[in-house]
Amino acid sequence: MPAVDEAFFAGLAQPAIRGLKAYDPGHDLVALRRGFAPDVLVELGSNENPHGPSPRVREALLAVAGELHRYPDPRGGDLKRALAAKHGVAEPQLLLGNGSHELLMQFGQAFAGPDAGIVMSQFGFAVYAIAAMAAGAPLVQAPCLPRDHPMPRGHDLDAIAAAIGPDTRLVYVANPNNPTGTWFGAEAFAAFLARVPREVLVVVDEAYAEFVDAPEYASALPLVAAHPNLIVTRTFSKAYALAGLRAGFAVAHPGLVAVMERLRESFNLNMAALACAEAALGDEAHLHDGIRFNRERREALADALRHRGVFVFPSQTNFLLVEFGEATDAIEARLRAAGVVLRPMGGYGLGDCLRITVGDDDENARLLQALDGARA
Ligand SMILES: *Cc1c(COP(=O)(O)O)cnc(C)c1O
Numbered sequence: 001m002p003a004v005d006e007a008f009f010a011g012l013a014q015p016a017i018r019g020l021k022a023y024d025p026g027h028d029l030v031a032l033r034r035g036f037a038p039d040v041l042v043e044l045g046s047n048e049n050p051h052g053p054s055p056r057v058r059e060a061l062l063a064v065a066g067e068l069h070r071y072p073d074p075r076g077g078d079l080k081r082a083l084a085a086k087h088g089v090a091e092p093q094l095l096l097g098n099g100s101h102e103l104l105m106q107f108g109q110a111f112a113g114p115d116a117g118i119v120m121s122q123f124g125f126a127v128y129a130i131a132a133m134a135a136g137a138p139l140v141q142a143p144c145l146p147r148d149h150p151m152p153r154g155h156d157l158d159a160i161a162a163a164i165g166p167d168t169r170l171v172y173v174a175n176p177n178n179p180t181g182t183w184f185g186a187e188a189f190a191a192f193l194a195r196v197p198r199e200v201l202v203v204v205d206e207a208y209a210e211f212v213d214a215p216e217y218a219s220a221l222p223l224v225a226a227h228p229n230l231i232v233t234r235t236f237s238k239a240y241a242l243a244g245l246r247a248g249f250a251v252a253h254p255g256l257v258a259v260m261e262r263l264r265e266s267f268n269l270n271m272a273a274l275a276c277a278e279a280a281l282g283d284e285a286h287l288h289d290g291i292r293f294n295r296e297r298r299e300a301l302a303d304a305l306r307h308r309g310v311f312v313f314p315s316q317t318n319f320l321l322v323e324f325g326e327a328t329d330a331i332e333a334r335l336r337a338a339g340v341v342l343r344p345m346g347g348y349g350l351g352d353c354l355r356i357t358v359g360d361d362d363e364n365a366r367l368l369q370a371l372d373g374a375r376a
Helices: 006-012 029-034 055-065 077-087 100-111 126-134 157-163 186-195 221-226 254-263 271-281 284-307 325-337 361-375
Strands: 094-097 117-121 139-142 168-174 201-205 230-235 248-251 319-323 353-357
Touching: 055 271, 077 094, 077 271, 094 100, 094 254, 100 126, 100 168, 100 201, 100 230, 100 248, 100 254, 117 126, 117 157, 126 139, 139 157, 157 168, 157 186, 186 221, 221 230, 284 319, 284 361, 325 353, 325 361
Parallel strands: 117 139, 117 168, 168 201, 201 230
Antiparallel strands: 094 248, 230 248, 319 353
């Protein structure tokens, strides 16, 4: 091979790509699994749903197995019809994504650029900053709420509104947010939206919306009809437990969706993802079982952690952000050596915290046991 390296090709890449850093997906789980006996590793680093998908998903998967020589439906018509009925929106308001991650990136690609900036919150989801960099768009990170606020390090909607300037084109907020687990209420969001100019698009990432039961919270979905600049994204990866299939969607004004369709790869959702997402959507009872499963274990795990004297952020999601202080890195490494994988938060500038997915009873018990060993 001639002596060229990554820097050589980065030099050939477009300016926005040169400084780009890839999304950090956490530890290499495939490599870690090789070091442990099957099913020994406790994987609590990626907010996956241990309750699992609806049994109807398996049937849907088997049904497409005989059709794999065909292309999938490029329009995703059946899934869109099911989503439209479930969420009370029109089909032309729906945009399907290969996971919502794809859509979050493509909003940046379509609408942001060197003269069209992006605003997000400090400690907002990492993908928003990557979307800004990939688009070559200036990024403003509004200060988050203070650590001693009821929503520690959560989105400060006033600060986000104040950060919007004449060159802002796109705002990303997550409700609830990853990695903080914090959320904001419906009234606060309505007041925020009233301050945002029509030409500034607001993406509300609702990846964890199904898990929420805080009374002041409401999804932004019903606001889309009255606010052409509002985009709401959802995913099948979390509450529907289909992270492996890659399916997400956005709800927005039909005109905005039409522009995004110009950019969308026609077969971005494969046949299995389309069929399984539709099957999962149809099983409301299973969804609600999973939500209850998570809620009970999340509160029990948070109590068990607080009982051990660590600070646990409030959460309406399927994960907890936990402060371990100066010993964080050592604890994380010892846990990993004991087969418990959590998500380090150094990349977010939260090096004294770990993000812990709420597991099943066995996983949570093994986490707590390993933690007691690691802190001893
Ligand atoms: C997990 C997550 C997503 C969804 O990712 P998919 O690409 O749909 O799997 C989006 N936003 C946030 C904040 C998340 O945590």
